[in-house]
Amino acid sequence: MAAADSPSAALRRRDLCSRGIRLAGKMRADVVDLLDAYVERQGLDASASVAAVEGVPPAAVERWDEQTGTQRLLENLAAYRAFRALLAQMLEEQREQLGDADAALGRALAAVLLQVSAFAYHLEELLRLESRGIPGEEGAGPPPPPRLSLFEQKLRGLGVLRELAQWAVRSARDLRQLAKPSPAAGSAPGLAESP
Amino acid sequence: QNLKCVTHNLHKMICTWDVSSRGRHGQTDFCYTTNDLPPPVCFKTKETRVEIPVPESSSTVTITRINTSGTAFATKEFEIHKKDISFVPVTPHILSLTPDFSTSTLNLKWSDNGSIFPYGLDALWQIQILRKEAMEEVTQVTYYSKLTHEDVILSWNWTSDMPLECTSHYVKIRCYINATQFVGLKDWSDWSPVGVVPGKDTEPSGSGVFPLDTVVAVGSDVTFCCVHEEDQRVTNMTYGSKSYAMIPLSSRSHAIRVLNASASDTSGTNVVCTLENWMDGTVVFVGYAPDAPQNLSCETSNFLILRCTWKPGRPSGLYGKRRTKYSLFERLSGKNVSCEVSEMNRDHVCSFPVLPDQKTYDFILGVSNPIGQAESSLLVDITQRVHPKTPEKLTVSWNNSTSVQLRWFINGSFAEIRLLCQIEVSSGHSEKKLHNVSMPGGKFSTYTAQLNALHTYTKYQFRVRCSAADHFWRWSDWSRVVEQTTSEAS
Numbered sequence: 263m264a265a266a267d268s269p270s271a272a273l274r275r276r277d278l279c280s281r282g283i284r285l286a287g288k289m290r291a292d293v294v295d296l297l298d299a300y301v302e303r304q305g306l307d308a309s310a311s312v313a314a315v316e317g318v319p320p321a322a323v324e325r326w327d328e329q330t331g332t333q334r335l336l337e338n339l340a341a342y343r344a345f346r347a348l349l350a351q352m353l354e355e356q357r358e359q360l361g362d363a364d365a366a367l368g369r370a371l372a373a374v375l376l377q378v379s380a381f382a383y384h385l386e387e388l389l390r391l392e393s394r395g396i397p398g399e400e401g402a403g404p405p406p407p408p409r410l411s412l413f414e415q416k417l418r419g420l421g422v423l424r425e426l427a428q429w430a431v432r433s434a435r436d437l438r439q440l441a442k443p444s445p446a447a448g449s450a451p452g453l454a455e456s457p
Numbered sequence: 458q459n460l461k462c463v464t465h466n467l468h469k470m471i472c473t474w475d476v477s478s479r480g481r482h483g484q485t486d487f488c489y490t491t492n493d494l495p496p497p498v499c500f501k502t503k504e505t506r507v508e509i510p511v512p513e514s515s516s517t518v519t520i521t522r523i524n525t526s527g528t529a530f531a532t533k534e535f536e537i538h539k540k541d542i543s544f545v546p547v548t549p550h551i552l553s554l555t556p557d558f559s560t561s562t563l564n565l566k567w568s569d570n571g572s573i574f575p576y577g578l579d580a581l582w583q584i585q586i587l588r589k590e591a592m593e594e595v596t597q598v599t600y601y602s603k604l605t606h607e608d609v610i611l612s613w614n615w616t617s618d619m620p621l622e623c624t625s626h627y628v629k630i631r632c633y634i635n636a637t638q639f640v641g642l643k644d645w646s647d648w649s650p651v652g653v654v655p656g657k658d659t660e661p662s663g664s665g666v667f668p669l670d671t672v673v674a675v676g677s678d679v680t681f682c683c684v685h686e687e688d689q690r691v692t693n694m695t696y697g698s699k700s701y702a703m704i705p706l707s708s709r710s711h712a713i714r715v716l717n718a719s720a721s722d723t724s725g726t727n728v729v730c731t732l733e734n735w736m737d738g739t740v741v742f743v744g745y746a747p748d749a750p751q752n753l754s755c756e757t758s759n760f761l762i763l764r765c766t767w768k769p770g771r772p773s774g775l776y777g778k779r780r781t782k783y784s785l786f787e788r789l790s791g792k793n794v795s796c797e798v799s800e801m802n803r804d805h806v807c808s809f810p811v812l813p814d815q816k817t818y819d820f821i822l823g824v825s826n827p828i829g830q831a832e833s834s835l836l837v838d839i840t841q842r843v844h845p846k847t848p849e850k851l852t853v854s855w856n857n858s859t860s861v862q863l864r865w866f867i868n869g870s871f872a873e874i875r876l877l878c879q880i881e882v883s884s885g886h887s888e889k890k891l892h893n894v895s896m897p898g899g900k901f902s903t904y905t906a907q908l909n910a911l912h913t914y915t916k917y918q919f920r921v922r923c924s925a926a927d928h929f930w931r932w933s934d935w936s937r938v939v940e941q942t943t944s945e946a947s
Binding site: 416 | 665669670698724726728739778
């Protein structure tokens, strides 16, 4: 059970949550746009089914309601760190394969990577607010990707962006959940206590 | 009956004959004489074949059958003339059959067994390529060689029209030796044992779409194949957005044939194999070989760096690590420089260091991409390709009311040449005047010039540009304008 919040901490958390929700919304919109461009520029079939991408925790979660606030934040942080590494890998592959031939797609990819990094930092802020230790990054990220063929790289990219779009939705829901004031004594829930 | 003699090496021949069922269990007395070997040579054998020398012209052979109790019961004499002997070369053997998957090329090596034959005979080799589970013949090629009385390893390459991974490829070879001196019947050897390059469809985890991430020229006909598990069924194979009729290669491999491939997008063209519960694919990049660079030109602005420019010709349509790459090789010094050129950039430029004590440069601009290569060359005398930088820090100072001294600086080392500088003087409405002055070049120097016969109390605008004096190539850009008013007459 976390100690009851001081009013300023609760205010700070609500502020961080609402800013996080806006960031997640913007990120989702940009990821959806990027997804459309990616499918078109990579010559893929938008309806192609793609296997789960290794190293990315799926956005869908069972018993979402029962998760504590800390669990939500830690899962979100793990996911966005993984996305950060995967998007950086995609950007590197894009440069290697295409040089500056498709600069627009490269820029869009870099912009989303920036947002993912910012969102990860935002989550760390929330965890720090709750004087929660920030899990270290060493070895936390996805395993180094196996040597993929170009087509596999394209499909993986599709899978990453699709999953990221799902995560953006989930993150907004998680943050809304965190932002809710606690039913008892009007104080906002300590992270451990939420839902 | 039916005595037949066959030689494999023109020296020895193997004679065989038939024996009636009655005399099968005894043995044979075999005697032969050749016209250059008077006394007959005889020996006993249980076989119905013997190896004896090839006669110069003919041989007399006497075959006597002896029954188990040792008494002769049948004898027959044969006259073997050289023309009755068949010459069938020794069956060749494949020494190595090496696949190069990246180029879908098979390299075949075999020995010509030339040491057993006289020098200089012409040999024909028939090479047969077969494919698929049913070992269908793909092609048969005749290869010519000349025997040198030594065993020579012959080598031959064949490029398949489909990736070697798609299905197993088989090779066999036979030979025919045109022994013109030999009057008997000449025939092809037997086929060699088959050499095989197994396809991925024979490997447990060989699934995939091939060729993997390859580059081909626009207009190529390309075969793609989908290797899958035995129990999987291919429902569709697409090239880009178009479905193609599938060609079964084996129970685990299906192919499509794309004709006259058109240029692909920047990210390549996807070739997708859709199976019942799986999808696999590859990417092919279809582009152009580089054109030979046009209008190759090199100049120096400071005698430190040579700056070469050219027109690239048709874009290759290949990007990133497959892009067209340029390198500048200078023959006299042997120095080679790779050029950083972006395919999206319109102007193509490469810098080469000016080398101490070298005036003439024999350049080869090499250009290559995965589809092809080309080059252009240029022989240039650096002193005849001087394009100075813009003169800087122009200052104008009065000597007197009708004469000025101009000073300017040029970034560069021109000690090896004379400079020609042009001073443009304009004032008010009068016509612009150009004054040419020539001076020895200097090393990162300031240059001066004097103009006389100006009007007093007049506002003038001055600017200057320079070039090489002896071998004009190009003017520098104009310096910035400096405005100055002459003083009143004293």
